[in-house]
Amino acid sequence: MKLINDFIEKLITESTPELPLWNIESIKHGKEPAWNYVDGCMMTSLLELHKETKEEKYLEFVKNFVNYYVFEDGTLRGYDPKTFNLDDICESRILFDLLDYTKEEKYKKAIEKTYHHVRRQPRTIEGNFWHKLIYPQQVWLDGLFMAQPFYTRYETLFNNQTYYFDIINQFKNVRKLMFDENKKLYYHGYDSSKTMFWANKDTGLSANFWLRATGWFVVSIVDVIDYMSKEERAVKEFFFPLLKETVDGLLQYQDKETKLFYQVIDQGDKPGNYLEASGSSLLAYSILKGVRLGALDSSYEAIGKAIFNGIVEKYITDNDGDLNMDGICLVAGLGPDNNTRRDGTFAYYISEPIVKNDAKGVGPFIMAYTEVLKTLK
Numbered sequence: 001m002k003l004i005n006d007f008i009e010k011l012i013t014e015s016t017p018e019l020p021l022w023n024i025e026s027i028k029h030g031k032e033p034a035w036n037y038v039d040g041c042m043m044t045s046l047l048e049l050h051k052e053t054k055e056e057k058y059l060e061f062v063k064n065f066v067n068y069y070v071f072e073d074g075t076l077r078g079y080d081p082k083t084f085n086l087d088d089i090c091e092s093r094i095l096f097d098l099l100d101y102t103k104e105e106k107y108k109k110a111i112e113k114t115y116h117h118v119r120r121q122p123r124t125i126e127g128n129f130w131h132k133l134i135y136p137q138q139v140w141l142d143g144l145f146m147a148q149p150f151y152t153r154y155e156t157l158f159n160n161q162t163y164y165f166d167i168i169n170q171f172k173n174v175r176k177l178m179f180d181e182n183k184k185l186y187y188h189g190y191d192s193s194k195t196m197f198w199a200n201k202d203t204g205l206s207a208n209f210w211l212r213a214t215g216w217f218v219v220s221i222v223d224v225i226d227y228m229s230k231e232e233r234a235v236k237e238f239f240f241p242l243l244k245e246t247v248d249g250l251l252q253y254q255d256k257e258t259k260l261f262y263q264v265i266d267q268g269d270k271p272g273n274y275l276e277a278s279g280s281s282l283l284a285y286s287i288l289k290g291v292r293l294g295a296l297d298s299s300y301e302a303i304g305k306a307i308f309n310g311i312v313e314k315y316i317t318d319n320d321g322d323l324n325m326d327g328i329c330l331v332a333g334l335g336p337d338n339n340t341r342r343d344g345t346f347a348y349y350i351s352e353p354i355v356k357n358d359a360k361g362v363g364p365f366i367m368a369y370t371e372v373l374k375t376l377k
Helices: 002-013 024-029 037-053 056-067 087-102 105-120 141-158 164-178 211-227 233-251 277-292 299-315 359-375
Strands: 138-140 189-191 316-319 322-325
Touching (some): 002 056, 002 359, 037 056, 056 087, 138 141, 141 211, 164 189, 164 233, 233 277, 299 316, 322 359
Antiparallel strands (some): 316 322
């Protein structure tokens, strides 16, 4: 555990709100600081680590970091709701905890501004949120994670569960439209218009099963279970079976030696494919949390821990005290029209850079770590 704690300490001591060590995309492209899901992953994980360890340094770091981005009127630095980008909703989930801890009105205002975006988000004909304005009529698995935990938490805490039916329906649509009954896996994307260059002209589906997209989706299920009222029938009648079906489908493709999962899930024997750390971390977290919430039986705990231990063994490296997490796919997506390289093929997914310490891997890894700590009590 000391190795992991020291690694987390490195990440927070070497990061500032303007230049976080874990936001490789921002560093690489010289982006201006803005409210974003990558930082959101890290902030979420540090808040959960604070809750578990009671170490104030994690909460203080989050408050100091987030205060750079949240202004007194609730405006969020760099957040443009007119882009209708589901990714930008993700980080706002941490505002509920910060409001609870500090009682500062600016967090409530920021929550309301984000919720206003959620309710105005364009939708496909089936009723699901578009992934972004630049991805019209498209549902990506990633988007369930980006929006639904925030949406659920708002409905539970502030809106008398009014739109639970909408949240449930969006998951039902994904199960209906994007699940492969033979492979027992979910395709990365769905184009309701069936016109995108990467989409099957009959089904609207992308061509492959990308690990991290599926990992985001599994996390969205467990987090919605956690945030939704336990009195909601759909929690046990729909979300519990959905989680088990999704996890069982993925476990068919687990690497037997390392216990990790491949970048393109079902093609582990294909040259160029690799065991990917962020998606594996997302699954470790989801499985362990699923057991804790009663959605998966206790036998799955050993499976979740084995995945977590496999990540530590393979991808947490110590080079004379310099700790890093390797094996993280930097980014992957589908299109838009002017980026035909992102075509959803196997060759595309394995072509994206593999990096160290990006929060899309580190955040889920820390979340899985907090779930491991809970099992040791």
